[in-house]
Amino acid sequence: MGAISRRGPSGLSRQYRSFIPKPHVLAIELCVRTDIQQRYIMRLNVPNFICIGAQKAGTSTLYSILSQHPDILLSTPKETFYFQDDEKFSDGLAGYLSYFPNYNGQPVTGGIEPSYMPLEKVPERLAELLGKEVRILACLRNPVDRAYSHYWMNRRKGFESLSFEAALVAETERIKSGDSEQLRYGYVRSGLYAKHLRRYF
Numbered sequence: 001m002g003a004i005s006r007r008g009p010s011g012l013s014r015q016y017r018s019f020i021p022k023p024h025v026l027a028i029e030l031c032v033r034t035d036i037q038q039r040y041i042m043r044l045n046v047p048n049f050i051c052i053g054a055q056k057a058g059t060s061t062l063y064s065i066l067s068q069h070p071d072i073l074l075s076t077p078k079e080t081f082y083f084q085d086d087e088k089f090s091d092g093l094a095g096y097l098s099y100f101p102n103y104n105g106q107p108v109t110g111g112i113e114p115s116y117m118p119l120e121k122v123p124e125r126l127a128e129l130l131g132k133e134v135r136i137l138a139c140l141r142n143p144v145d146r147a148y149s150h151y152w153m154n155r156r157k158g159f160e161s162l163s164f165e166a167a168l169v170a171e172t173e174r175i176k177s178g179d180s181e182q183l184r185y186g187y188v189r190s191g192l193y194a195k196h197l198r199r200y201f
Contacts, residue, residue, distance in 0.1 A: 045103045049110035049135040053117035055190055056149040057141035063112040073106040075099040083125045093129050115183050118190050123199045136200050143191030150187050
């Protein structure tokens with residue numbers, strides 16, 4: 001069995017250093033060291049909590065309150081939709097960290113994402129990118145009050161033309177089209193907290 005190669009502080013094996021001209025060795029070592037440092041910095045900045053909703057359950061107030069604490073850094077803007085958007089998620093951890101431009105060593109970093117709770121793909125993605133140790137926060141509200149508030153938000157934004165009663169009847173068909181429709185018209189579905197939270201806990 002061959003001898004085990006020894007590595008310098010940069011991680012570049014001495015076995016290969018002897019075959020590379022010195023200027024190139026220096027360049028390679030700088031690249032390796034920079035990459036290691038960058039990954040270390042990224043790990044320090046990995047958000048350690050995510051609030052997953054629910055929609056219309058006080059998440060904007062929570063964002064406003066937490067933003068005032070000097071040891072807490074929240075994403076900018078409040079809702080990044082990062083873990084539900086396939087294109088955004090493909091950018092990996094570096095892409096998500098771009099939503100925390102003011103990171104300066106704050107011990108608590110996180111995001112407030114009220115749309116995450118009912119989406120089935122989000123829990124696995126959070127664990128994949130942020131680690132299974134990330135803390136999950138949930139703001140809950142009486143499901144009936146939440147649904148009615150959700151309905152009137154849609155009315156104000158011009159997304160809803162049906163009466164509240166008719167919208168509840170139409171919900172099952174409406175939300176079949178995909179995640180966007182589930183979030184927009186899932187008046188009842190978004191309030192099924194136990195069902196959604198089981199995917200996280």
